[in-house]
Amino acid sequence: MEKNFLSLIKMHRSVRAYKSEPVLSKALDVVLEAGTYAPTGGRHQSPTIIAIIDSKYRRAIAFFGAYFKVQQLVVMTVNGLIQGCLPIMRFNYGAGNRDRLHSAFRYGTALVSGMMILGTLTVNFFPAQLLELFTASEAMRSFGISAMRIMAASYLFCGLSTMISTYFQATEKVGSSIAIQLCRQLLFLVPALWCLDKLFQLNGIWLAFPVAETATMLIALVIMAWHRHKNIL
Incomplete structure (x- = not known):
């Protein structure tokens, strides 16, 4: 044996x-x-095995792996900048220097927005070249190029909502910060994936990401406007 x-x-x-x-x-x-x-x-771990038989969905899963590596390069770079803004805003908030607090938020938001626009343009102009980095097949490129362009639109809205969430975190409004993050990851994205998949099938999945990010950004702006109306920012 x-x-x-x-x-x-x-x-x-x-x-x-x-x-x-x-x-x-x-x-x-x-x-x-x-x-x-x-x-x-x-x-202690209950095994869960999901068998994907349809080749169309197998290619979609492979595409997701490639896309999220590209997304990580863009989003994680921007998140590094945002995390750099957090202690600056936090320090000025604790020191009672509201002018420098708001200045750090404005400059940070401008830089984050610029980087997100650059990331969106890069993905939109060079989707085929990015997919080639992951040796994408012709079948994957046939839908992956348009899918990357659709999903990259979410970058335009992600930066602002994340920056607002970080601002709330710096100014001890943790509940508002958590609410924005929950909207992005759970409250909007999951229903959008389910509904748009039913309406547009595979294309609906790509569309769900910019839809969820747009809704999250609007909620973040509403929460910020509410805080300003209450004069607590």
């Missing part, structure tokens, strides 16, 4: 070429059942 297992390890190979024929449902059921018996730490 030990010898056979050692031989099996030595003969292990990674397969990078696949047949075009779909896997038989009976064989797939056996593989999925075997996966549920995979060992976990103290059996």
Whole structure:
């Protein structure tokens, strides 16, 4: 038994070429059942396996992986700038220097907006080149180019709402900051994904991201206007 297992390890190979024929449902059921018996730490993790059979959705998932790496490059760079603004705004708020607090917010918002516009333009003008970095197939490029352009529109609204959320965090209005983040990640995005997928199928999923970011930005502006009306900013 030990010898056979050692031989099996030595003969292990990674397969990078696949047949075009779909896997038989009976064989797939056996593989999925075997996966549920995979060992976990103290059996504390309940395995969940999702089998994507439709090639269209497999390509969509692969595209998401490529897109979110591009998004991370843009958004995380901007978030670094925003986090740099946070201690400056926080210090001036604690010092009671409202002029410098608002000045830091304005300059930070201008820089963040400029960087987001640059990111949006880059994705819109060079979507094919960006996908080529991830060796995208022709099938993925056929919908990925337009999908990247649609989803990149969310950058235009994401920067402002994130900056407003950070401003609230710096000025001890944590509830308002959390509300904005919840709108982005949960309250707007999940319903938008569900509704637009029903209406426009795969294109609705791409559209859900700018829709959720636009709604989040409007909520952030409404909350800020409410605070100003109450004279508590």
